[in-house]
Amino acid sequence: MKNKLETKLAAQPLNFESFFSEKALEMxxxxxxxxxxxxxxxxxxxxxxxxxxxxxxPVDIIKEIAQDVLTNHADKALQYGTTKGFTPLRLALARWMEKRYGIPMSKVEIMIVAGSQQALDLIGRVFINPGDIVVVEGPTYLAALQAFNYYEPEFISIPMDHDGMRVDLLEEKLEELEKQGKRIKFVYTVSTFQNPMGVTMSVDRRKKLIELAKEYDFLIVEDNPYSELRYSGEPVPPIKHFDDEGRVIYLGTFSKILAPGFRLGWVAAHPHFIRKMEIAKQSIDLCANTLAQVIAWKYVEDGHLDxxxxxxxxxxxxxxxxxxxxxxxxxxxxxxxxxxxxxxxxxxxxxxxxxxxxxxxxxxxxxxxxxxxxxxxxxxxxxxxxxxxxxxxxxxxxxxxxxxxxxxxxxxxxxxx
Missing domain, CATH: 3.90.1150.10 (Aspartate Aminotransferase, domain 1)
Structure with a gap:
């Protein structure tokens, strides 16, 4: 004879959906x-x-570096790391960005993340309140929309042309919002070889975007995973290069210039912003993959990346x-x-x-x-x-x-x- 529990389970299957949070149901x-x-x-x-x-x-080089790391640096590579990231890698990236992009080491702090996708989620956690206005390009990176959308912003989409975001249209929108007593929290842009369009924001528009950020008091999130993959034309400095106030939060990644399986990216921003993002990251994963960080450090430091x-x-x-x-x-x-x-x-x-x-x-x-x-x-x-x-x-x-x-x-x- 079946007991009461067995009878109940047979009559009513488990309602899996009923256990999810409202946000999970919307995913x-x-x-x-x-x-x-x-x-x-x-x-x-x-x-x-x-x-x-x-x-x-670069499989052969990674093999060599991994062997060296496990022989000479295993105590660090196989241990927990700091949330901000392996310090030698952070410093190597700061030097590389200063040399490559003219971004002074003295003006930024770097935090290592589990791919720049984690950085997008951290930015959502740290900066977006429900209802905050976030400006994106139209079209923009799909996974950025997914990351930010979880934190319930109001999106404003600014059209693109062959020179990137139409900053003139952004200025018109900012003027309109100011009359309504509103302001935006940040502009998100994939500034160089944009995903999905492949276009690059012109230097004049980059400078104008910085001017607008000062005038209307907002931040700029510059996602820059593709800029090193240039096949023609002249290099364009990142928007971060023109930032003298710390308004630009720069995202970089090893996924396109080393290997995506490392799941390593970095954020270069004002130390005040990095500190808050570090605290947010502590509750997510404690630290990025330490072994991958040490291998990436050797890769950058020994000149293999260049x-x-x-x-x-x-x-x-x-x-x-x-x-x-x-x-x-x-x-x-x-x-x-x-x-x-x-x-x-x-x-x-x-x-x-x-x-x-x-x-x-x-x-x-x-x-x-x-x-x-x-x-x-x-x-x-x-x-x-x-x-x-x-x-x-x-x-x-x-x-x-x-x-x-x-x-x-x-x-x-x-x-x-």
Whole structure:
């Protein structure tokens, strides 16, 4: 005979959803991550993910450094570290940024994080109250929207062109908000080879953004994972280079210039901001991966990073060129795309009336995948765009993938007539 508990369980299965917090119930999976699951085991040519090519990983050097670290520095590398990060790595990065970007060591403090994605979450924790106004680019980095959205800000999306965020439109919005007695908390920008568009904010706009931050009293979060991947054109100083007040919080990462599996990034900001972010990080993971930090320290300190970056550029440039050439050759008239000097992405705009999210199923059936553009807009109000990645697959597959995609687009365009 069944007891009362058994009878109750048989009659009423566990309601898993009832245990989640309200915030957990609102969480949505990354559309890009879910998309990659669909195409990773098939013969689909994926132009979707933002993955570095494994061929660029400096495996032999990492092996040598890891052996040296475990032989001579195991006491530090295998131990808990400080929340702020392994001090020799922090100092090495500060010197590297001073030399590379002209950002004085005396003006910033550096904290190591578990990839710059953790930095975005920390920024949300430390700076965003529910209802605070956060300005983002339109389009912007999808995972930044996800990280900030958890803390319930009000987003304002500023359109982009080939020179980055339309700072003139931002100024108009700031004037409008000031009349309403409102101000923004910060502007988030991927300033160089932006994800997803691939465009770079001009120097004049960078300087103007700093001026506006002073005039209207807001911060700037500069996410800069791609700037070292330059294949043409002249380098542009980070916005942080022009910051003389400590208003810019700079995010860097090893994911594109060493290996994403290290899960190491860094924040360079005024010590007052770093201290509060350090306290917030203490409750999350205590410290970033110490072994990876010590290996990364040796990698930077011994000059391997400076030698490796040109090798990555040499590897990726033909892939970017192959995609641009294929777009020129195969895309039907009426399709537009960006022509980035670096980074990992090209942004494609189709005629109005085509929904790239709805078109995705047809593209996968043709054997090619991309990321629909609506996911990169704070209010998902633009439907006719897509992001293409050129770093992960070789040139022949890039050409074939673009050819297949162009066929799908051409078919959709016929329906508009």
């Amino acid at each position: 949505k999976a990354s559309e890009i991550r879910e998309l990659l699951k669909l195409v990773e085991t098939s013969d689909v040519i994926s132009l979707a993910g933002g993955l570095p090519a494994p061929e660029t990983f 030698r490796h970056i040109p090798e990555i550029i040499e590897f990726y440039k033909p892939r970017r060129d192959a995609m641009l050439q294929a777009l020129e050759e195969y895309m039907p008239e009426g399709v537009e795309w960006t022509r980035p000097d670096g980074g990992m992405f090209i942004w494609v705009t189709l005629p109005e009336g085509i929904d790239t999210k709805l078109m995705m199923e047809k593209a996968v059936a043709k054997g090619v995948a991309y990321v629909p553009g609506e996911a990169f807009f704070a209010y998902r109000d633009i439907k006719n765009t897509m992001r293409l990645n050129f770093t992960y697959v070789p040139e022949d597959k890039i050409r074939e993938g673009v050819r297949r995609l162009a066929e799908v687009i051409a078919e959709e365009m016929k329906k508009l007539k």
